[in-house]
Amino acid sequence: MNMARLYKINSINLVTKLLGIILFMIAFSVDARGVYQTDKDFLSEAFNNEIPKSKVVWNKGQIRENISSILGHDYASLRIRYWQDSSQSSWILEEVGKEKPITFGVTIANGKVEYVKVLTYRESRGEEIRYPAFTGQFQQAEINDNRLNRQIDGISGATMSVRAMTAVVTLALYLTETTVIE
């Protein structure tokens, strides 16, 4: 048997084994892209199962201008719902990463981010932004002049999703600042 033939057989064996390993991983994999947490579960968790009645911010006038400035484009909704009790407010907001909208849940207390979660991820890349190692960077973040007061380290290959999350957290802080403390 010549060497080229031997290499060919070896490499086919190698590929077969690799495919076997992958199929094994696929068979036992759980939890990734898709719906990580429903809106209701997010709110239940945020408000200890006592979800307050939702309120609405109308996306108009100066608020609309500021939202556009924060996102770099208009927000694709005329109303923005939020939930608020005496200590905190929670926002469910959407922003497009590269092609698809990502749904984020943001909870804010005392003008600072308590936590941010990816509720639904629809892009085909960049789902790593959902991990606490990444979302933890936003904890206790605030805004100054509608800009986040800290730098967020990105994820290689997920630049657009990182941008989307940064913009949404900034937006939630802005909306809280202008509407909840009234």
Add this chain to the structure above:
Amino acid sequence: MTFNKTILAVSLMAAASAQAAPSNEEIWQKLLKMQEQMADVQQQNQQLKVENETLKTKVEATEQVAIEANEAAEALVEATEGAVQAASLNKTSIGGYGELHYNNLEDEDGKDKKAIDFHRFVLYFGHEFTNNLRFFSELELEHSLAGEGKPGEVELEQAYIEYDINEQHRVKGGLFLTPVGIINETHEPNTFYGTERNPVEKNIIPATWWAAGTMFSGELAQGFSYDVAVTSGLKSYKKTTKDDGTDVITYKIRDGRQKVAKAIAEDLAYTGRLKWTAMPGVELAVTAQYQENMSQSTDATAGSGTLIETHAVVQRGDFGLRALYATWDLDGTGPKATGYDEQTGWYIEPSYRISDYFGVFARYNEWDNQAGNNADTEYDQIDLGVNWWPHKDVVVKLDYQAQDKPKGGESDGFNIGLGYQF
């Protein structure tokens, strides 16, 4: 006296009695009047009742109108939001990038380059058939003008169908970028420093490198991903005949890109990559590729080829660092005889982001496509420059390069670039 008083009292009582006791006729008349008044009151009451009913009906009608108006407004809001969201969820998407370069290089070998070139004009087209089945493509016009005898080319660099097997794993088939290096897959001009792409990935990997085949990708654990691909391979064997009739044989990796254009698929390539991105701002990756025959069996001495590439990308706060090492090992006697059996390069690139708009970098590159020989065939190059992002997706670049060629030659000068993506 007493008598007089008595008379006065009787007279007064008589007068009083006459006042308190009207006649029957008077009483009758009063009763009739009262009856009339009662009738008026009843009529007025009836009118008020009617008016009240009318008002009530009007209030109810107004409430109904208000409810309907509110519902109409709600429906309008929802319809508007739905239309906006539907527009943003268009199943077909387009995008692209482009870069214009000006090079001003002085070359000691007499190959000075003072040129302006719209190096790349790229359009992306994608389409979502369903939530888990999609198409993506990248069509590129290089150097503005393509055709016979023209400087440029029209290239199809990506065109694949991707299917999500489940939430963590996907498979694609078609023509796609090889999972290797830093800039091979992410090369929009606003994402890297330097007008020209770094020479190490260009000459050793060789970026931009695409092939046809199938690839599985997915997540193994939090921030730990893999890619495994079986694709068409390189054809790096090249024989040119000089004017004096002698043949020159090379196995330069970059020359082996077949670009999936009636490519010979005698010998396939097997590629695997592991990538770690669990820490924000950090990417560590290693890629290995094995190819059965580096000439697609057109040269009996070419032998197989193995690529090992590893890199780190760090962007923590304002500081950035990119470092990459790549090496090819060609095991045939042909490459061994010409020094092409080892083709190696590496670079390191620290950078600093001065603000959201400006960043500076320095890069040291070293590469050798004939590292297997004893002759001096190594290149090294230093790049220093600045990027200005007037918008996060638009960049203007200025950089200086100092290249040392084998045997002491130099190619120094500066480059200016303008790039965008959308």
